[in-house]
Amino acid sequence: MAQVAINWVQQNYLSLIMALLIFFIGKWIANLLTKGFAKLLSKAKVEDILINFLSGIVKTLLLIFVAVAALSELGVQTTSLVALIGAAGIAVGLALKDSLQNFASGVMLIIFRPFKAGDFVEAGGASGTVERIAIFSTTMRTPDNKEIIIPNGNIYGEKIVNFSARATRRVDMVFGIGYDDDLKKAKTVLTDLINSDERILKDPAPVIAVSELGDSSVNFIVRPWVNSSDYWAVYWDTHERVKLKFDEEGISIPYPQMDVHLDKV
Structure with a gap:
């Protein structure tokens, strides 16, 4: 077996040298092309994770091409090999259909x-x-x-x-008062509470208005604008302050009630 290999090398040493040159020079060129491709993507401000992934794919395809060229120089019939690689690629693509969909979506999200x-x-x-x-x-x-x-x-x-895409957000709140309560007083209380909160922006101006005459309450919409980072703090604090201030001013906050009448037969 060793003798057969030695004889083959003696008969094909020129082809072997050419194949090795094709492989190593081709590998060096593939690395250069891959680095150049990565630099182009980097200049286009593509995410690093996508640059690394696409560069890996490009490098793999180039190395496959180099390997096929080197084998062809040695006299290996590469037509069937290329067909086999193509068939394997199709089979893998079908088997990983969902993964490829996730990959394509990931590329779109990153871009x-x-x-x-x-x-x-x-x-x-x-x-x-x-x-x-x-x-x-x-x-x-x-x-x-x-x-x-x-x-x-x-x-x-x-x-x-x-929810973080914009620097500011509007806080949408609804507060109800009883029909017997002073409407103007309640609106003044709400306005003072909103204006006294330093986290609430002056522009756009907050909206405080009667939005609905409900079944058991008169409802105010309160819609101030805040920095996105202050959204939940303002939302929670405002509800607490409104309840305490309404209690202090004698303004009721109705809740659903049901009157049940029993008829004696």
Whole structure:
């Protein structure tokens, strides 16, 4: 067996040298092309994770091409090999159809950036703070510190609500008073409470108005604007302050009631 190999090398040493030159020079060129491709993506401000992934794919394809060229120089019939690689690629593609969908969605998420790490979003049937955007999935952390991993296909194929995309948000609140209470006094109390909160923005101006004459209450809408980071603090604090101030001013906050009449037969 060793003698056969030695004889083959003696008869084909020129082809062997050429094949090795093709492989090593081709590998060197493939590395240069891959680095150049990565630099182009970097200048286009593509995310690092996508640059690394696409560069890996490009490098693998180039190395396959170099290997086929080197084998062809040695006299190996590469036609059937190329067909085999193509068939394997199709089979893998069909087997990984869902994964490829997640990959494509991940690429779109990274390129178009509907959200970034640190944003609080509602996407893929879940809500939370985005911790990591990977090629196949996105990891979020819920307010109660649970980790959710969502396939990117589920995210990109549905509605995405980004609560952190804008610097400011409007806080929508509704407060009801009784029909016997002083309407103007209640509106003045609400206006003073909103204006005294330094976290509430002056522009756009807050809206305080009667929105509905309900079944058991007169309802005010209170809609101030705040910085996004202050949203929940203002929401919770305002509800507490309104309840305390209404109690102090003798303004009632009605709750649903039902009168039951029993007829004696």
